[in-house]
Amino acid sequence: MGASDRYGIYSVGEMRRLELKPFAALTGGEIVRADELLFLDTETTGLSTGAGTVAFLVGVGHFADDGFVVKQYLMRDFDEEGSLLAQVAHELGSRSQLVTYNGKAFDLNLLRSRFLMDRRRMPPLGGHIDLLHVARRVWKGVIENCRLSTVEAELLGERRMGDVPGYQIPQMYFQYLEIHDRASLDPILEHNRRDILAMAGLLRHVSGIMRAVSREAPPKAPPSVSPAADEVPPPVEPPVPPPVAPPVAPPVEPPVAPPDSASTYYAGSAPRSGSAPRNDYVPRSYSLSARELYGLSTLYESLGDAAGQERCLLLCARSGPRSGAAAAFGIGATQRRAITRLAQMKRQQGDYAAEVRYWQILLDTAPGSGLLPCIGLAKHCEHRARDIPKALEYTERAIAIATRHSPNATPAAPLPLVERAAPAAPPALGERAAPSALLASLPAPSASLASPFRDERLMAELTARRDRLLRKLRAKQKP
Numbered sequence: 001m002g003a004s005d006r007y008g009i010y011s012v013g014e015m016r017r018l019e020l021k022p023f024a025a026l027t028g029g030e031i032v033r034a035d036e037l038l039f040l041d042t043e044t045t046g047l048s049t050g051a052g053t054v055a056f057l058v059g060v061g062h063f064a065d066d067g068f069v070v071k072q073y074l075m076r077d078f079d080e081e082g083s084l085l086a087q088v089a090h091e092l093g094s095r096s097q098l099v100t101y102n103g104k105a106f107d108l109n110l111l112r113s114r115f116l117m118d119r120r121r122m123p124p125l126g127g128h129i130d131l132l133h134v135a136r137r138v139w140k141g142v143i144e145n146c147r148l149s150t151v152e153a154e155l156l157g158e159r160r161m162g163d164v165p166g167y168q169i170p171q172m173y174f175q176y177l178e179i180h181d182r183a184s185l186d187p188i189l190e191h192n193r194r195d196i197l198a199m200a201g202l203l204r205h206v207s208g209i210m211r212a213v214s215r216e217a218p219p220k221a222p223p224s225v226s227p228a229a230d231e232v233p234p235p236v237e238p239p240v241p242p243p244v245a246p247p248v249a250p251p252v253e254p255p256v257a258p259p260d261s262a263s264t265y266y267a268g269s270a271p272r273s274g275s276a277p278r279n280d281y282v283p284r285s286y287s288l289s290a291r292e293l294y295g296l297s298t299l300y301e302s303l304g305d306a307a308g309q310e311r312c313l314l315l316c317a318r319s320g321p322r323s324g325a326a327a328a329f330g331i332g333a334t335q336r337r338a339i340t341r342l343a344q345m346k347r348q349q350g351d352y353a354a355e356v357r358y359w360q361i362l363l364d365t366a367p368g369s370g371l372l373p374c375i376g377l378a379k380h381c382e383h384r385a386r387d388i389p390k391a392l393e394y395t396e397r398a399i400a401i402a403t404r405h406s407p408n409a410t411p412a413a414p415l416p417l418v419e420r421a422a423p424a425a426p427p428a429l430g431e432r433a434a435p436s437a438l439l440a441s442l443p444a445p446s447a448s449l450a451s452p453f454r455d456e457r458l459m460a461e462l463t464a465r466r467d468r469l470l471r472k473l474r475a476k477q478k479p
Contacts, residue, residue, distance in 0.1 A: 001070075035064070036095055043056060043173075046170055060073075061197070085114060089122065097128070101199055101202075138296050163194070164191050166191075210308070213296065291334050359376045378391045388473050402455070
């Protein structure tokens with residue numbers, strides 16, 4: 001494909017403009033260039049990675065000076081597997097970074113097993129970006145599913161018309177082995193070519209989103225003021241800044257039909273090329289919902305970028321309605337999760353004043369989700385502010401919220417998790433115990449197990465903290 005040819009909303013020239021610095025954790029700590037990436041996708045005779053599954057088609061793609069090159073290595077019969085693996089080894093050694101979609105769980109494991117079965121050594125990989133993990137972190141629960149065709153349609157606007165389903169590909173290849181009609185594999189070759197182009201477009205889309213987020217004006221965090229040793233900071237009004245304007249997507253040019261863009265290589269033969277028409281696309285901008293921003297923050301967290309994670313969480317916390325009837329109901333569940341994560345981050349970073357303010361924001365804007373804020377504020381008041389009455393007040397509020405949300409969990413003293421009945425006397429030597437005796441020796445069901453273990457443990461911890469605070473308070477009040 002040439003630099004002006006398009007796939008979805010991006011041209012090949014736009015795909016080359018990648019911001020790969022955030023992916024340094026996945027590329028061996030190096031900041032790589034676009035031409036160092038190798039996009040790989042396989043088509044196999046089955047959906048498992050066992051010894052009986054063979055990769056009969058391996059497609060690779062990479063950026064070149066004049067565009068994007070797609071090569072497809074096809075095994076016309078099983079005796080050509082060695083030649084196919086030799087070509088794949090050469091391609092893997094020519095680029096330092098690998099990009100796949102579910103390659104960590106499937107493609108690479110299958111190729112390793114085939115190299116081992118053929119007594120070959122697979123070239124070492126410098127780095128590996130699995131875009132399925134990226135898509136799941138950002139768009140899981142936002143779009144229908146995270147299959148590559150769905151992600152491609154929702155994000156790139158490229159909807160496949162007449163594409164062969166993946167589960168039919170093994171059967172189509174087995175039919176080809178019987179009739180040896182090369183034209184019967186054209187739908188598989190086109191499917192593989194589109195998968196590779198979709199990976200290049202998706203990496204460009206994720207890179208553009210991360211670049212747009214990094215170029216946003218840094219959201220203003222609550223002021224970090226150290227509280228006095230004997231008092232808790234007063235309640236802080238939740239920040240109400242104007243909504244963040246979403247980044248504007250680049251202008252979309254009219255679609256251009258791609259020329260011959262894929263080459264199919266056979267073992268010991270010259271390359272052959274072919275082309276296929278594409279359908280119209282629907283542009284999509286970089287504007288992100290609160291759930292996408294939160295998912296993007298988890299992606300930054302997995303990449304070890306705390307600054308990017310905090311930026312996304314702040315943008316997520318400030319998204320949502322700011323006026324009208326919707327604002328009267330407080331903030332949404334995703335915003336609450338973002339503020340909770342921000343408070344936990346600040347505690348890990350040692351910025352306890354900011355942690356307290358985030359907990360206070362949650363109590364003011366979302367009273368129904370005050371369990372974690374009350375626990376966090378109780379810990380702060382007990383261990384850092386040394387305000388035992390205030391810590392006891394927050395603990396009592398946490399117990400009330402936990403009791404209201406879990407009716408079976410009662411604020412009582414900690415009980416043993418399982419109340420075992422006294423075991424029956426063992427049978428005499430040579431005797432067999434009756435089934436009823438075996439049943440009688442099992443632990444009797446306990447009332448404490450009526451509610452989930454998590455609720456019982458939480459209530460036990462809250463009750464223990466309340467008792468400890470009461471003892472401290474009494475000791476402090478003694479003359």
